Amino acid sequence: xxxxxxxxxxxxxxxxxxxPFDVALAExxxxxxxxxxxxxPLEASxxxxxxxxxxxxxxxxxxxxxxxxxxxxxxxxxxxxPRLVDLDPGDSA
Amino acid sequence: xxxxxxxxDPRPPSDPDRPWNAWLPPDRADQGADRSAALPGxxxxxxxxxTRLVRDRLRAAPDLRDVWVEGEIGQVSVSAAGxxxxxxxxxxxxxxxxxxxxxxxRIPFEPQTGLKVVVHGRIDVFEQQGxxxxxxxxLQPSGFGxxxxxxxxxxxxxxxxxxxxxxxxxxxxEWPRTIGLATSETGAVFHDIVQVxxxxxxxxxxxxxxxxxxxxxxxxxxLGALRSLARWTDPADGRALDLLILARGGGSLxxxxxxxxxxxxxxxxxxxxxxxxxxxxESDVTLVEFAADVRAATPSVAAELAVPSRxxxxxxxxxxxxxxxxxxxxxxxxxxxxLDAERRALDGLxxxxxxxxxxxxxxxxxxxxxxxxxxxxxxxxxxLERLHTRSAMTxxxxxxxxxxxAAAARGGLNALSPFATLxxxxxxxxxxxxxxxxxxxxxxxxxxxxxxxAVGGLDVRVERVRDSRP
Numbered sequence: 001x002x003x004x005x006x007x008x009x010x011x012x013x014x015x016x017x018x019x020p021f022d023v024a025l026a027e028x029x030x031x032x033x034x035x036x037x038x039x040x041p042l043e044a045s046x047x048x049x050x051x052x053x054x055x056x057x058x059x060x061x062x063x064x065x066x067x068x069x070x071x072x073x074x075x076x077x078x079x080x081x082p083r084l085v086d087l088d089p090g091d092s093a
Numbered sequence: 094x095x096x097x098x099x100x101x102d103p104r105p106p107s108d109p110d111r112p113w114n115a116w117l118p119p120d121r122a123d124q125g126a127d128r129s130a131a132l133p134g135x136x137x138x139x140x141x142x143x144t145r146l147v148r149d150r151l152r153a154a155p156d157l158r159d160v161w162v163e164g165e166i167g168q169v170s171v172s173a174a175g176x177x178x179x180x181x182x183x184x185x186x187x188x189x190x191x192x193x194x195x196x197x198x199r200i201p202f203e204p205q206t207g208l209k210v211v212v213h214g215r216i217d218v219f220e221q222q223g224x225x226x227x228x229x230x231x232l233q234p235s236g237f238g239x240x241x242x243x244x245x246x247x248x249x250x251x252x253x254x255x256x257x258x259x260x261x262x263x264x265x266x267e268w269p270r271t272i273g274l275a276t277s278e279t280g281a282v283f284h285d286i287v288q289v290x291x292x293x294x295x296x297x298x299x300x301x302x303x304x305x306x307x308x309x310x311x312x313x314x315x316l317g318a319l320r321s322l323a324r325w326t327d328p329a330d331g332r333a334l335d336l337l338i339l340a341r342g343g344g345s346l347x348x349x350x351x352x353x354x355x356x357x358x359x360x361x362x363x364x365x366x367x368x369x370x371x372x373x374x375e376s377d378v379t380l381v382e383f384a385a386d387v388r389a390a391t392p393s394v395a396a397e398l399a400v401p402s403r404x405x406x407x408x409x410x411x412x413x414x415x416x417x418x419x420x421x422x423x424x425x426x427x428x429x430x431x432l433d434a435e436r437r438a439l440d441g442l443x444x445x446x447x448x449x450x451x452x453x454x455x456x457x458x459x460x461x462x463x464x465x466x467x468x469x470x471x472x473x474x475x476x477l478e479r480l481h482t483r484s485a486m487t488x489x490x491x492x493x494x495x496x497x498x499a500a501a502a503r504g505g506l507n508a509l510s511p512f513a514t515l516x517x518x519x520x521x522x523x524x525x526x527x528x529x530x531x532x533x534x535x536x537x538x539x540x541x542x543x544x545x546x547a548v549g550g551l552d553v554r555v556e557r558v559r560d561s562r563p
Contacts, residue, residue, distance in 0.1 A: 020296075021268065021406070025406070028410075031417070035421075035424075042424075045421075045424050049417065049420075049421045052413075052417045053417070056410060056414050056417065059406075060410055062296055063296075063403055063406055063407055063410065066295040067295055068287065068298075068299065069298045069299065070298075070299040071298070071299065071300055072301045072302075072303070073302045073318075073321050073322070073325065075321065082321055082325070087301065
């Protein structure tokens with residue numbers, strides 16, 4: 001979280017894209033807690049609110065749209081590190 | 094004297110006149126019973142000495158300290174102290190066995206005459222009776238196989254090393270991003286685990302290392318898979334696995350045997366990340382499960398335990414959103430009211446240009462926030478509906494559904510927080526069955542009602558019904 005009176009910078013698409021769910025959720029919780037504490041100037045409140053909305057959208061999209069990724073380790077010969085091959089989870093049986 | 098060699102005279106028949114003890118070595122022959130230790134010659138021992146010598150030899154023999162033997166139980170007797178004495182026999186020999194009371198209590202099987210059994214123990218000498226005996230510490234009916242016994246022995250050994258200690262158990266990471274999976278690539282287990290992960294937490298990535306899970310070659314392939322997974326790091330960010338799932342479907346004790354392999358058990362205990370093991374059905378027990386950080390009853394349960402629940406997180410996000418919107422709404426209403434008051438004051442005072450500009454700015458911020466708020470509500474509703482449809486489709490286990498909808502209901506209640514409304518002076522009126530009274534006409538004079546206030550509640554009775562329809 002930012003300093004109490006600071007206005008956090010707006011989150012860009014790139015910021016969000018790099019944010020795993022747990023990081024975004026923790027940030028979202030911090031935003032709401034800060035707003036609940038109150039005593040913020042209007043600008044800071046609104047900036048926090050917008051930040052919360054962006055994080056909310058990001059978390060919700062991750063939950064709604066995530067597709068499980070399954071990759072298979074394939075041992076390479078000669079001590080090279082193993083490769084990963086994507087498996088289609090649809091026909092994983 | 095008969096011709097029986099056992100009773101023959103030891104003296105050489107050629108000289109019947111020699112003294113009776115002439116067959117002794119000459120230096121002893123004339124000294125009779127004088128057996129001074131200082132004298133050279135054969136060491137004549139006491140019975141106790143000889144017995145202890147035999148005892149010590151037997152005790153020193155490594156292959157007699159750890160003995161498996163199979164045979165049929167002959168006589169069985171139990172002493173007043175609770176020790177069991179029995180003979181084991183086969184076609185050509187007998188073996189005396191003792192099971193002390195403590196061991197008897199531990200062995201789940203009562204020896205009975207005529208049963209074929211496999212026993213484990215050590216050979217020792219019972220000096221008072223001059224008998225060597227097997228001191229039994231494990232006993233199972235034959236045909237049960239000795240696997241169960243070997244399992245117990247291996248378990249005891251590894252437990253003694255502290256491999257199964259609870260202090261060794263690592264907690265699972267709350268938010269795993271990459272899960273290693275070691276199991277067979279054929280069979281239902283891989284499919285089941287992937288299904289559970291996709292339904293429950295599709296945000297995770299699975300790195301799958303196939304291995305054999307049955308037969309003599311299985312342990313080597315399991316070790317290979319664990320080695321590869323332990324070494325694996327994401328080429329993009331260098332992160333290692335967050336945890337490992339090692340799984341296999343149900344089977345007989347023989348089928349599950351690779352998961353009792355000492356090397357496999359040690360590899361699981363030494364794995365650099367927490368390990369969830371789900372082998373067999375609920376009732377199957379293998380040694381890897383004791384070495385695991387988390388032991389799951391089945392492979393599917395292992396997958397459940399490995400990741401958070403999407404449904405729970407949807408509830409959590411929804412609750413956060415409600416708090417956020419309530420906060421924003423309250424903040425806006427408060428500012429709007431202050432702005433209106435200011436505007437009225439300014440209107441009366443013929444506003445200066447500076448104040449007008451400030452008012453303009455505040456108005457802009459408020460409009461921006463209000464817009465964001467109303468826009469969000471519509472988008473959220475759409476998203477929630479989408480999530481809802483998706484959950485309903487993917488959640489197939491009835492229990493899971495019940496659990497998550499209970500969680501959703503709880504989360505929703507907290508988020509709605511009707512009691513926050515009570516703070517503003519409203520009350521909730523309920524019938525004794527808990528249903529809420531919404532219209533006066535649904536109550537009758539004399540009905541007992543429960544009034545919930547922000548602080549405490551009232552038990553009241555209806556005096557009059559004023560039925561004014563809207």
